[in-house]
Amino acid sequence: MSEWRDRRQGASFRGVPFWLDADSVNVGRRTQVHEFPQRDQPFVEDLGRRTREYKFSGFVVGDDCLSQRDKLLTALDTPGAGELVHPWFGRMTVTPGDCEVSHARNELGMVRFSLMFIDGMLAFPVQSPNTRRLLAEQAPTLLESMKARFNAAMGTVDLARQRVNAVRSAVSSAHAFGIGFLKPFTTLAGDLDSFVYSIVNAPGAFSASLLSDISSFERTFSGYGADGSFTGSSSKASAVSSLQASAPVTDNADVAVVQAAVIGLVQDAALLDLLLDMAQVPIAVAEGVNDPADLDVQLAQQGATVEAGSSTVTNVPIADDVLEVRDAISGALWSVAGDSQPEHFGVLSGARLALDRHLTEVARSGIGLRAYVPAETVSSLVLAHALYGDALRSGEIVSRNRVRHPGFVPATELQVAKT
Structure with a gap:
């Protein structure tokens, strides 16, 4: 088993895949060096982690390379942050930076990209209604209206004669x-x-x-x-x-x-x-x-x-x-x-x-369901690990699909979470 083979993922941005030749990212800390007269050692001020810029030398290739290029260009030009799938670091939210696209006469059927993505996105606080509280605040008004409704109806009847x-x-x-x-x-x-x-x-x-x-x-x-x-x-x-x-x-x-x-x-x-x-x-x-x-x-x-x-x-x-x-x-x-x-x-x-x-x-805020048909009868533990990489979610599959025995999930259509 090779760790790099197991962990490698296909590169993509906003769901648009691309191939790459090489990648790099700057790491370390942002520092400010303060030097003083008559002192051999400077004072190094730590200003926090460096902003990580993920750089790729990538390309798209094939008879439809121009269509692939246009999709990637649209993804890069879309305002705001998007999801980058890095081959070695996995999924992350990044913002596109300075990118370049190039064509070469001796590389027909291929379009090269020089890509740069910036890790991190400053999120400003946005006011949103507290829907839980707004729902709970309906209770007192409901309570009074329910009492009034019942009392008004019963007040029209002579109960002593019933x-x-x-x-x-x-x-x-x-x-x-x-x-x-x-x-x-x-x-x-x-x-x-x-x-x-x-x-x-x-x-x-x-x-x-x-x-x-x-x-x-x-x-x-x-x-x-x-x-x-x-x-x-x-x-x-x-x-x-x-x-x-x-x-x-x-x-x-x-x-x-x-x-x-x-x-x-x-x-x-x-x-x-x-x-x-x-x-x-x-x-x-x-x-x-x-x-x-x-x-x-x-x-x-x-x-x-x-x-x-x-x-x-x-x-x-x-x-x-x-x-x-x-x-x-x-x-x-x-x-x-x-x-x-x-x-x-x-x-x-x-x-x-x-x-x-x-x-x-x-x-x-939740996740949706999708239909899934196992290739063969399998244990719920194995199925959960295959779908989610987490065998502990086997109970979720069993209860949702009313599987009789968790060791034998039948090869029929199941409803499973999308993620």
């Missing part, structure tokens, strides 16, 4: 949804009878307690993966959208009003729960020119809670998963808003826009 059995049947599906999807719900109405009793005797107190418990529920970011903060969000959102349609039909007009109000309250509570969960999801910090901080430091700076040594936060979001959750919750918000009064419709619409902005930014 038959308990009819109300129980009408709100049974809402109770089942709450038990299945809302953790604080079980402490307030663990069984259907207590749920009906609270609705009939103290509806305002029940709605206030439920929404308050959900808004004050302690939440932490548990990672982008299959066992992280997105777990179950899409299914909960889908259940919210279908809750009204799955409710039993009642002939009593007053009971129908109670049923609609209770279903609306449970839907609102679930949407509030989902929005607060999504407000805990940070935007992954993209790797820039300088070495980034560890991911746990980055997440902590964004307000996320990360357990020391946790492996669930060492990944980045999969854009497809984030967009799927975004669309599911956005659809649920839209379906509930469509059955609401104008005031509540406006509040839900504002929350939906804040959710879309935040999760779109989270998806933009």
Whole structure:
């Protein structure tokens, strides 16, 4: 095994490949020498690392050398920094400097380049909205609007005249949804009878307690993966959208009003729960020119809670998963808003826009998926190492594609991360 053969990569800039004869880069420190009278030794002031300039003597060759030349010229003329793949130093972000292109009569079919790239790019701070905070700030307005919506609906009904059995049947599906999807719900109405009793005797107190418990529920970011903060969000959102349609039909007009109000309250509570969960999801910090901080430091700076040594936060979001959750919750918000009064419709619409902005930014900071078909049945460890150079990512492949045994990944189409 030869190290230089294993590490060598094809040279390219902004994805445009080229061949090279030789390369060089200046290294070392920038210094200022201070010499003093009557002293044999000078004082050398260290001014920092020298700006590295990567210089290449390269060329493009072939029957289509002029087309290759034009592509490389376009890449060199494009403003701003770009990605350089150096044969020996790997990938880096650089800015093109003074470059030359030349043609020779005795080298037809070849165009030579003298290339120079400057390492480093001064990044000025750019103000951008904190989409997490903007989403979290929707909660107080949502909370008040949800209470007002429920109280207004229940205020039109004389609850003292309603038959308990009819109300129980009408709100049974809402109770089942709450038990299945809302953790604080079980402490307030663990069984259907207590749920009906609270609705009939103290509806305002029940709605206030439920929404308050959900808004004050302690939440932490548990990672982008299959066992992280997105777990179950899409299914909960889908259940919210279908809750009204799955409710039993009642002939009593007053009971129908109670049923609609209770279903609306449970839907609102679930949407509030989902929005607060999504407000805990940070935007992954993209790797820039300088070495980034560890991911746990980055997440902590964004307000996320990360357990020391946790492996669930060492990944980045999969854009497809984030967009799927975004669309599911956005659809649920839209379906509930469509059955609401104008005031509540406006509040839900504002929350939906804040959710879309935040999760779109989270998806933009992540990576996409691509289809991949192994040539033969192979172990997930071997496949992960072949795709990413990291066998520890084997669990990602297994969970995403629901592989039955990690030692035998079948030779069928798989969904794998692009990087």
